[in-house]
Amino acid sequence: MVAVEPSRTAGVALWRQVQHDLRRRIDAEEFVDAFPGEKVLAQEYGVSRQTMRQALRPLRESGVVTAQRGRSPRVRTDVIEQPIGALYSLFASVESAGMRQYSHTLALDERRDPDAAQHLGLEPTARLVHLARLRFADEAPLALDRVWLPARIAAPLLEADFSYTALYREMAERIGLFPRRGTEVIQAVTLTEDESAQLRTPPRAAAFHIERTGWVEETAIEFRTTLVRGDRFRVSSQFSPATGFQWGFDATGTSDHPPVSAGEGAPR
Incomplete structure (x- = not known):
């Protein structure tokens, strides 16, 4: 999947455009094996490292993109x-x-x-x-x-x-x-x-x-x-x-959230 380069005349901050496109690519499961580094992505989108850092910050803070010391970043798929x-x-x-x-x-x-x-x-x-x-x-x-x-x-x-x-x-x-x-x-x-x-x-x-x-x-x-x-x-x-x-519920709304499995009687 090709990155959509942000428009400098769209009236929307560059980092927001980049972040939106990254979410699109993540949802399409483009980065299952590995997630590119900040420098590579900045070059791919034609933006500065600072702009790319802003685009990645919400993804990192929410846990969508994770990175540990000495390891390459990856997209978290385990729910x-x-x-x-x-x-x-x-x-x-x-x-x-x-x-x-x-x-x-x-x-x-x-x-x-x-x-x-x-x-x-x-x-x-x-x-x-x-x-x-x-x-x-x-x-x-x-x-x-x-x-x-x-x-x-x-x-x-x-x-x-x-x-x-x-x-x-x-x-x-x-x-x-x-x-x-x-x-x-x-x-x-x-x-x-x-x-x-x-x-x-x-x-x-x-x-x-x-x-x-x-x-x-x-x-x-x-x-x-x-x-x-x-x-x-x-x-x-x-x-x-x-x-x-077998499921009792209070019909006040619906939820559709996709998650780790546990057994009965295990310590919590």
């Missing part, structure tokens, strides 16, 4: 796929796709939160362990994750380092239990300015808001909210003649 109906692990999902998973811990403390306490069936003044993380897949942010657990059982988690581990794994090792079943509500949302900055997406980008309550027998022990980038995650379901289509 994370999650089956509906499994007690899944975002940690395991990322690693099963061959990507490096890690987290920046934004908060790990004991606090009161009446809304979270209500979801857990506790009094508004109940003490809760709160864990907030920015989750990464390779070098790009994937999700903002916040979890609340009853402090009476989860206090040992305050000593854990969540940089390279899953919450459910730490729960199993430190307190001897983790959710065996759960309920989730998945909703399409647009990110706020602060959320977009943390997840390195364009302003008001689409995302999934996932609200989970995890249970052990009849006791709720986890309330979680997760914001996942819409360009890197999708959900799937299974059906058969015997079971039918």
Whole structure:
């Protein structure tokens, strides 16, 4: 596919024209094997290195084009796929796709939160362990994750380092239990300015808001909210003649976002 050289009389910034054409070529899967360097692209489009750098910046910040030290840039095609109906692990999902998973811990403390306490069936003044993380897949942010657990059982988690581990794994090792079943509500949302900055997406980008309550027998022990980038995650379901289509939903809209696969019961 041939690059469309930008017009200097079109009334649109050169870098925007170049960026638009690069997205066209990316969508056409022209750069599956490799993505050209900045210098090569600048020559191809007949623009300066500075203009090309401006055109590439949004693609890099959104994770569409990635580059690691010592490696050539490439177009990210791996999006994370999650089956509906499994007690899944975002940690395991990322690693099963061959990507490096890690987290920046934004908060790990004991606090009161009446809304979270209500979801857990506790009094508004109940003490809760709160864990907030920015989750990464390779070098790009994937999700903002916040979890609340009853402090009476989860206090040992305050000593854990969540940089390279899953919450459910730490729960199993430190307190001897983790959710065996759960309920989730998945909703399409647009990110706020602060959320977009943390997840390195364009302003008001689409995302999934996932609200989970995890249970052990009849006791709720986890309330979680997760914001996942819409360009890197999708959900799937299974059906058969015997079971039918097993997927409950709130018909307030539709979503068509294409994603890593995870198994039931894996640590999250």
